[in-house]
Amino acid sequence: MQSNISYSLFFEICLLLATTLPLMSFLFSLAIAEKYSWAVSITAPFLLLISALSSLVVFFSVLDEQPYQFAMAWMVVADQTFSAGVFVNVLAATMLLVVTVISFLVHLYSIGYMAGDAGFRKYFAMLGLFTFSMIAIVLANNLLIVFVGWELVGFSSYMLIGHWKEKPEAARAAKKAFVLNRIGDAGFLVGLMILWTHQGSFDISTLDAINGFSEWQTAASLCIFCGVTGKSAQFPLLTWLPDAMEGPTPVSALIHAATMVAAGVYLMIRIFPFFTPTALDVVSIVGIITSLIGALAALGQYDIKKILAYSTISQLGLMVTAIGSATPDAAFIHLFTHAFFKACLFLAAGSIIHSLHHAQHQFHTHFDVQDIRNLGGLRKKLPVVFAVFLLAGSSLAGLPFFSGFLSKDAILTGLVTWAGPDTSWKWLVVMGAFAVTFLTMVYTFRMIWIIFFGSEKKTSGVDLPESPVVMQVPLLILATASLWIIISWNPFINTRWINPALVHSWNVTILSVIWVLVALAVAYRTRNRASQLKIFLHAFYLDHLIEWNIKNVAMKFVGMASRIDKKLIDPFLHGTAYAQVLVAHVTGWFDRALVDGTVNGFTSFVRGVGSVTRSFQDGKIQLYIFWSIFTIIIFLIWTLL
Amino acid sequence: MFPIEHVLFLAALLFSLGLMIIIIKRNTIMILLGIELMLNASNLNLVAFNNLMPEKMDGQIFALFVIIVAVSEAAVGLAIVLQVYQYYQTSIPDSVSDLKE
Amino acid sequence: MSFTTFMFYFFEAVAALSAVGLAVVRNVFYGALLLVICLLAVAGIYVLAFAEFIAVTQILIYAGGILVVIIFGIMLTTKISQKPLVVEHSYVLSGLLAAGGCFCMLVFVIAKEPFVSFTNSLEPPPVNSVQTLGVTLFSKYMFPFEIAGLLLLIALIGASVLASNIKSKKT
Numbered sequence: 001m002q003s004n005i006s007y008s009l010f011f012e013i014c015l016l017l018a019t020t021l022p023l024m025s026f027l028f029s030l031a032i033a034e035k036y037s038w039a040v041s042i043t044a045p046f047l048l049l050i051s052a053l054s055s056l057v058v059f060f061s062v063l064d065e066q067p068y069q070f071a072m073a074w075m076v077v078a079d080q081t082f083s084a085g086v087f088v089n090v091l092a093a094t095m096l097l098v099v100t101v102i103s104f105l106v107h108l109y110s111i112g113y114m115a116g117d118a119g120f121r122k123y124f125a126m127l128g129l130f131t132f133s134m135i136a137i138v139l140a141n142n143l144l145i146v147f148v149g150w151e152l153v154g155f156s157s158y159m160l161i162g163h164w165k166e167k168p169e170a171a172r173a174a175k176k177a178f179v180l181n182r183i184g185d186a187g188f189l190v191g192l193m194i195l196w197t198h199q200g201s202f203d204i205s206t207l208d209a210i211n212g213f214s215e216w217q218t219a220a221s222l223c224i225f226c227g228v229t230g231k232s233a234q235f236p237l238l239t240w241l242p243d244a245m246e247g248p249t250p251v252s253a254l255i256h257a258a259t260m261v262a263a264g265v266y267l268m269i270r271i272f273p274f275f276t277p278t279a280l281d282v283v284s285i286v287g288i289i290t291s292l293i294g295a296l297a298a299l300g301q302y303d304i305k306k307i308l309a310y311s312t313i314s315q316l317g318l319m320v321t322a323i324g325s326a327t328p329d330a331a332f333i334h335l336f337t338h339a340f341f342k343a344c345l346f347l348a349a350g351s352i353i354h355s356l357h358h359a360q361h362q363f364h365t366h367f368d369v370q371d372i373r374n375l376g377g378l379r380k381k382l383p384v385v386f387a388v389f390l391l392a393g394s395s396l397a398g399l400p401f402f403s404g405f406l407s408k409d410a411i412l413t414g415l416v417t418w419a420g421p422d423t424s425w426k427w428l429v430v431m432g433a434f435a436v437t438f439l440t441m442v443y444t445f446r447m448i449w450i451i452f453f454g455s456e457k458k459t460s461g462v463d464l465p466e467s468p469v470v471m472q473v474p475l476l477i478l479a480t481a482s483l484w485i486i487i488s489w490n491p492f493i494n495t496r497w498i499n500p501a502l503v504h505s506w507n508v509t510i511l512s513v514i515w516v517l518v519a520l521a522v523a524y525r526t527r528n529r530a531s532q533l534k535i536f537l538h539a540f541y542l543d544h545l546i547e548w549n550i551k552n553v554a555m556k557f558v559g560m561a562s563r564i565d566k567k568l569i570d571p572f573l574h575g576t577a578y579a580q581v582l583v584a585h586v587t588g589w590f591d592r593a594l595v596d597g598t599v600n601g602f603t604s605f606v607r608g609v610g611s612v613t614r615s616f617q618d619g620k621i622q623l624y625i626f627w628s629i630f631t632i633i634i635f636l637i638w639t640l641l
Numbered sequence: 642m643f644p645i646e647h648v649l650f651l652a653a654l655l656f657s658l659g660l661m662i663i664i665i666k667r668n669t670i671m672i673l674l675g676i677e678l679m680l681n682a683s684n685l686n687l688v689a690f691n692n693l694m695p696e697k698m699d700g701q702i703f704a705l706f707v708i709i710v711a712v713s714e715a716a717v718g719l720a721i722v723l724q725v726y727q728y729y730q731t732s733i734p735d736s737v738s739d740l741k742e
Numbered sequence: 743m744s745f746t747t748f749m750f751y752f753f754e755a756v757a758a759l760s761a762v763g764l765a766v767v768r769n770v771f772y773g774a775l776l777l778v779i780c781l782l783a784v785a786g787i788y789v790l791a792f793a794e795f796i797a798v799t800q801i802l803i804y805a806g807g808i809l810v811v812i813i814f815g816i817m818l819t820t821k822i823s824q825k826p827l828v829v830e831h832s833y834v835l836s837g838l839l840a841a842g843g844c845f846c847m848l849v850f851v852i853a854k855e856p857f858v859s860f861t862n863s864l865e866p867p868p869v870n871s872v873q874t875l876g877v878t879l880f881s882k883y884m885f886p887f888e889i890a891g892l893l894l895l896i897a898l899i900g901a902s903v904l905a906s907n908i909k910s911k912k913t
Contacts, residue, residue, distance in 0.1 A: 622664050622672075626836040629660060633843040640851065645857045648787065651754050653848035655780075658761045661841035668829040670770055670815055674777050677808065678761060681784055684800075688793045693857075695792065698871075698878045704796050705879070708803055709890045713897030715808045719815045720904035726819045 007068050011061045014054040015068070015088065018100055019135050021051040026128030029121050037121045041111045044124040048104040048131070055093070055100040062093040069205070071141055080200075087141035087204055091332065095138045095266055098339045099259050103131040105474035106254040109347050112471035113250050113354055123163055127254070130156035134259045138266065142202035143192055143224075146267060150188065150231065153263060154181045157255050161247040173243040180240040184230015191223030204271060213276040221279040225268070225286075232264030232316050235290040241313055242297075245305040249350030252305060256312060256346075258339040265319045265335050272328040284324020288432040291317025295439035299446070303370045304349050307447050311396065311440065312342055318411060318436055321429060327414030334407035337395065337482070341404060344392035344478035351385045351467045351475065352378065352451070358465055372450045379452040384472055386452050388479040395482035397444040398437055398516050403482050405516070408437055413508045434515060441519035442526070648689040656682035667733050669722045673715060680711045750790050757783035768828050770816050778809050795872045 025047040029040045062068060071085030088096075107127060114123055133152030140146045155178075162174030195202065198216045210217070228234065233241040241261065245252055255261070268275070268283070275283070294314030301307045315338050322331035356369040367374045379386040395402035398409075415433050419426040466472070655678055662675030684704045691700025760780035767773050781804045788797035879887055 622833060623836070625660075626664050626833060626840050629664075629840040629844065630836075633840070633847060636847055640847075646852055647750075647754065648791070649852045649857070650849060651757060651787070653845055653852065654758055655761050655784075656848065657841040657845035658765045660844055661837040662765050664837035664840055665765075665831045665834050666829055667832050668770055670812060670819070671773055671829055673812065674764065674773055677777065677804070678764065678780070681781060681804075684796070685784060685787065688788055688791050688796055691793065692791055695871075696874070698875050701793050701796050701871075701875055702879055702883050704793070705799065706886065706890055708796075708799055709894060712803055712808060713893055715811060716897050716901040717904065719811055720901040722815060723818060723905050 007061065007065075011058065011068070012070075014057040014061075015086070015139075018051045018054040018058055018096060019086075019132070019139065021047040021054075022100075022103065022128045022131035022135065024128075026125050026132060029125035029128060032121065034121065040121055040124045041115075044128060045104060045107040045111065047128075048100065048107045051131075052097075052100040052104040055096045058088065059093040059097045062088055062090055067092075067205075069141065071203075082144060083142060083203070084145055085141040086139040088139060091270065092138050094332075094336060095262075096135060098262075098336060099131065099134050099138060102258045102339060102343050102478075103127070103134075103254060105343070105477060106250045106347070109253075109350070109471050109474045110248075110250045112468040113350055114248060119163060123160070123248070126156050126159045126163075127251075130160065130255065130260070134263065137263050141204055143195065143204065143207075143271075144202045147185075147188065147192060150227070150263065151185065153231070153260055154178060154185065157181075157244075157260050160251040160255060161244045163248055163251065164246070167246065169243075170246040173240070173246040177240040177244045180237045181230045184227045184237055187223045187226025187230070189227075191220045191227065194220040194223060207271050208273040210274060213278075217274065218276045218278050221271075221275045222282060224271070225275075225279065225283055228264035228268055228320075229286065230264075232261045232320065233290075233313050234264075234317065234320055235286055235293060238290060238293070238313050242306050242309040245303070245309050249305065249346060249353060252309070253343045253346030253350065256309060258343045261312065261316055262335050262339060265316060265323070265331060268320070268323050269328040269332050269335075272323065275323075280324045280326060282324075284321050284426075284429055287317045287320030287322075287324050288429045288436075289317070290314070291321060291436045292432055292439075293317075295436045295443065298443040299439060302373055304352070304372050304375075304447070304451070305346075305370055307372075307443060308342070308345055308349060311443065314436055314440065315342070315396075318408070318433065321433060322411040322414055325415045325418035325426075325429070327411070327418065330407070330410035330414040333410050334404075337403035337407040340478050341392040341395040341402075341482035344388060344475060344482055345396065347471070347475055347478065348385050348389045348392065351471055352382065354467055354471070355382060355385075355465055372447060375451045376454045377452070382466065384466060384475070388475045389448060389452065391479040392482045393444045393448050397441040397520075398512070399520075400513055400516070401484050403484055405512070406484055409509055409512055412437070412512055416508055437512065437515065438519045438522075441516055442523040445520065445523035446526075645689055645692070648685060652682040652685040652689070654682075655679070655685065669725070670719075673718050673722070676718075677711060677715065680707055680714075683707060746790060750787065753783045753786040753790070756780075757787070768831070770829055771813070773829075774809060774812050774816065777812075778805050781805055781809075792871055795875050 025044045028043055028047075032039060067087060067089035069085070069087050071083045071087075074082045074084035076082070107124070110123070110127070114120055117123065130153060133149045133156060136149030137146050137153065140149060158174050158178040161177050162171050164170045165174075192202065194216055195207075198220070199206070199210070201207075229237045241256055244256055247255070291314045294310045294312070294317055298307050298310035298314060301310060315334070319331040319334050319338070322328070322334065352375070353369050356375075360366060360369065369375075391402070395404035398404045412430075412433060415430045419430045467475075659675040659678035659682060662678065663672050666672055666675065684707050687700040687704040687707065689700075691698065691704075694700075757780050760776045760783065764773050764776045764780065767776060781800060785797040785800040785805075788794070788800060
C-alpha cells in the first residue's frame with residue numbers, strides 16, 4: 001500500500017466518490033422495487049452529478065501536480081502478486097471528468113427520453129454500471145484491472161444496445177457488438193499474456209518506463225491494439241458500431257460517441273510509450289483506413305444515427321492515426337473535444353427522433369423518423385435543436401472558432417511533422433487525413449442541410465413539440481462545450497492547457513482553414529446531389545465481406561475438420577475405445593477375483609466375528625448373567641493368583 | 642464352639658447355588674428364589690462377622706437392611722413377574738426378548 | 743461334641759442340603775418349600791451366632807412374608823397359563839461352571855485367610871444383643887432406617903401399581 005502524501009484526504013474522498021457513486025447508482029437501481037422505479041430518475045442523475053463534481057475537484061487537484069498513485073495487493077497466485085490500484089495523472093483526471101460529466105448529462109437527458117419505458121430501472125442500472133466500468137478503465141493502474149473494466153464495458157454495452165430486446169434488430173446488434181468485441185478482446189488477452197511472460201507486471205507506470213524496443217513488445221502492443229480495434233471500432237472490426245445504433249439514442253451518445261469507443265484510444269494513449277515504432281506504423285495505417293472508410297460511408301447514409309455512427313468511426317480512425325504518428329497528445333485532445341460535440345450531436349438527433357415520435361403518435365402518421373430523406377426544414381419547428389446541431393456539427397466539421405478545429409489542427413500538425421520532409425508512404429497517410437477532414441465537412445453539411453433546411457417533406461403536416469427541459473439543458477451545455485474555449489482562449493492556437501508540449505505550425509493552421517472553407521464551398525455546391533453510390537451506403541460491403549468470408553472460410557474449415565475427424569480422429573478414437581474395453585475387461589477380472597475376493601473375505605470374517613459377539617446379546621438374560629459372572633471370576637483369578 | 646470358616650463355607654455354598662439357580666432355571670419365580678438365596682448367603686456372612694466385634698452390632702444392622710431390601714425386591718419382582726405373565730403368557734425369561742435388537 | 747456344636751452342624755447340613763435340593767428340584771412349589779427349610783436352618787444358625795433378633799426377623803419376613811407372596815405368585819401364574827409346575831433346566835453346564843468357579847474362588851479365599859474362631863467367644867456377649875441392636879438402630883443408623891422405611895413404602899406402591907389390572911382393563 002502506497003500513496004502520495006501531497007494529496008489531501010479531501011482529494012481522496014472525491015476520487016472515491018467519483019469512482020463509486022456510479023456503482024451505487026447501479027446497485028440502487030437494481031435493488032429498488034419496480035413500484036418505486038420513478039425514484040431512479042432522481043437518484044441516478046443526482047449521484048452522477050456528485051460524481052461529476054468530485055471528478056472536477058480531482059481534475060483541478062491533479063493539474064500541474066505529480067500523479068496520484070495508490071496500489072495494494074489484490075491477490076497472490078502461487079508466488080505471483082497481482083496488485084490493484086489507481087494511477088491518476090492529468091490524462092486520467094481529464095478522462096474521468098469527461099466520462100462523469102457526459103454520463104451525468106446523458107442520465108439527465110435520459111429522464112426525458114426514456115420516460116415511460118418499461119425497462120427504466122434496468123436502463124439506469126446499466127448506465128451506472130457502464131459508467132463505473134469506464135471509470136475503472138480510466139483510473140486503473142494496471143492492465144489487468146483495465147481488462148476487467150474492459151469486459152464490464154463490453155457487457156454493459158451489450159445490455160444497453162439490446163435494451164429494446166423485443167426488437168430483433170436490437171438483439172442482433174447487441175450480439176454482434178458483443179461478438180466483435182470478444183474477437184478484439186481475445187487479442188488483448190493474448191497481449192496481456194505476452195506482457196506477463198516477458199515483463200511480469202501489468203503496471204502501467206512500469207510499462208511506460210520500459211526503455212528500448214524489442215520484438216515481443218511489438219507483438220504485445222499489436223495484440224493490445226487488436227483489443228483496441230474491437231472496442232474502438234477500427235478496421236476491420238468496425239461494423240458493429242453502426243448496427244449498435246439500434247439501442248436508445250442517449251446510449252449511443254454515451255457509449256458510441258464519448259466513452260466506450262474512447263476506451264480503446266484512451267488505453268493506447270495511456271500506454272503509448274510501450275508501443276514500438278513498427279507497431280505504430282501498423283496503427284497509423286489501420287487508423288487512416290478506418291477513417292477513410294468511415295467518412296466515405298457516412299457520405300452514403302440516410303439514417304441520421306448511422307451518419308453519426310460512421311462519422312464516429314471516421315473520427316476514431318483519425319485519433320488512432322494520430323497515435324500512430326506519435327502524437328498521442330493530439331489524439332487525446334481530439335478525443336476530448338470529440339466526446340463533447342459527438343455526444344451533443346447524438347443527443348440532438350435523439351431530440352429530433354423523440355419529437356417526431358411524439359408527433360407521429362399525435363397525428364397518427366407513420367414514416368421512418370431516422371431517415372433524413374423524410375425530414376427537412378426543421379429549423380423553424382425545432383429552433384433549439386437546430387442551433388445546437390449547428391454548433392456541434394461545425395465543431396465536427398472543423399470550422400474555426402470551434403473545438404474540433406483546434407484538435408484536428410493538432411492532429412494534422414502532428415502528422416505533417418511526423419511525415420517529415422522526405423517523400424514516403426507516410427505522406428499518403430497525411431493526404432488521407434486531409435481527405436477525411438474534407439469529407440467530414442461534406443457529410444456534416446449535407447446532413448444539416450437536409451434535416452434543417454430546404455422544404456419540409458413528410459413532417460409538413462405535423463406539429464412538432466419541443467423537447468422537455470431536462471433534455472434541452474444537456475444539449476445546451478454540450479453545445480457550449482463544443483466551442484473553442486473548451487481547449488484554449490485563442491481560437492487558432494492551442495494554448496494547450498492540457499498538453500503544453502505540442503508543436504504548433506501556422507502553415508498547417510492556415511492550410512486547414514482554407515481547406516475547410518473549400519470543403520464548405522464544395523459541400524454547398526453539391527448539397528442536393530445525394531450520393532447514389534451503393535458502396536458508400538453499405539460501407540464498402542465490409543459487413544458482407546466479413547460475413548461472406550466467415551461463411552466460406554468457416555464452412556471450408558468445418559468441412560476440412562469433419563473430414564479430418566472422420567478419417568483420422570474417428571479410427572483413432574475407435575481404437576482407443578477398443579483398447580479401453582479390453583483393459584476394462586482385464587481390470588474387471590482382476591477386480592472380481594482379487595479385490596472383491598479380499599473384500600468378501602474380510603466381510604465374511606467380520607460377519608463371523610459379528611455373529612459370535614452377537615450370540616452374547618441375544619436377549620437371553622441368564623446367559624448374560626453367566627457371561628458376566630464368568631468374566632468376574634476370570635478377573636478375580638487373574639488378580640488373586 | 643465352631644470355627645467361623647464353616648459359616649463362611651456355608652455362605653459360599655449358598656451363594657454359588659443361588660447363582661446356579663439363576664442361570665439354569667427356566668422360570669422367573671425360581672430365579673427370584675435364587676436371588677433370595679444369594680441374599681441370605683450375604684446375610685450369613687454379615688452375622689458371622691458381627692461376632693468378631695460383638696459390641697458394635699454393625700453387621701447385624703446391615704443384615705436387617707439387607708432383609709428390608711430383599712422384601713422390597715421380592716414384592717416388586719413378583720409384581721413384575723405377574724405383569725409379564727399376563728402380557729406374554731409365559732414365564733420363560735428367554736421368551737421375553739423384545740429389546741433384543 | 744456339645745449340643746450347640748451339634749445343632750450348628752445340623753443346621754448347616756440342613757441348609758446346604760435344602761439349597762442343593764432347590765437347585766436340583768424341578769417343581770416350583772417344592773422349590774419354594776425347600777427354600778423355606780433352608781431359610782429356617784439359616785435362622786437357626788443366626789440364633790447360634792448370638793443374633794436372635796435377626797433370626798426372628800428372618801423367620802417372620804422370609805418364611806411368613808416373602809414365601810407366602812411367592813407361593814401366591816406361583817399359584818396365580820399356573821392358574822393363568824395352565825402349565826405344569828415343572829421347570830426345565832437350561833444352560834446346565836454354564837451354570838455349573840459359573841457356580842463351581844465362584845464357589846472354588848470363595849473357598850480358596852476363605853481358606854487362605856486365618857479368621858478368629860467362635861471358640862474364643864464361647865460365652866454369649868456381655869451386652870444384651872437385642873437391646874444394643876435397638877439402641878444402635880435408632881441412634882447411629884437413624885437416617886438409613888428412615889430411608890429403608892421410605893424404600894419399603896415405594897416398593898409397596900410400585901408393586902401394587904404394577905400388579906394391578908386396572909390399566910390393562912381400561913385398554
